[in-house]
Amino acid sequence: MKSEGRSFTGLKIPIITGTLVAIVKTGLSVIQFDHLDNYRTSSLIFIISLSFGILMLLAVGILQKKKLGADANVKSIFRSIFITILIGISISFAYEQIRLVSDPALSDRIYNTKVAHAKTMLHATERLAELKTEYEQSKKIGIPVSDILTQLLSYIVWYSILGFIFALIIGGTKPKNNYA
Secondary structure (H helix, E strand, C coil), X not given: CHHHHHHHHCCHHXXXXXXXXXXXXXXXXXXXXXXXXXXXXXXXXXXXXXXXXXXXXXXXXXXXHHHHHHHCCHHHHHHHHHHHHHHHHHHHHHHHHHHHHHCHHHHHHHHHHHHHHHCCCCCHHHHHHHHHHHHHHHHHHCCCHHHXXXXXXXXXXXXXXXXXXXXXXXXXXXXXXXXX
16 A cells, blocks of 8 residues: 555656646747757757756655665666656647647758758758658648657657666666675
8 A cells, every 4th residue: 555655656757747847848939949950959959858857867766765765676766757758748749849830931941950050061952852752741731640650759768778778877776785
């Protein structure tokens, strides 16, 4: 009976942190969408968003370890990190998709930004051709739901791998009993 209460209270930190991540990442997405024409500013906002997400994953792992004390292990810490990832990434990703659907000019701006960046890269002509093909295809038939879900899952998997590494680091060390 006690473990049921503990698992529920163990969700409080990741739910709050996941919601905070979603709010901040969504806010940064709003700002980033307004600055798509400036590649440096857009990139800086992306780096800030990514850094914030990583710091929050570390924070939730550390907070959960402190909360659970001696009962903390890699599994419980990773579970908290994973819940944070699911909430934060899913909500912010959903906002971005809704914004793309509701503002058709936004996809044009994203395409133009990608083209401007591709022109600075090696093999620019090949990359420009790929971008044009993708863009024309998305204009004709839209982006398939399967592609959107695949993108969401890839974000969740990427952050989960990082979260698992953090959980191993945070929860992998147990105090040794020196009773022998």
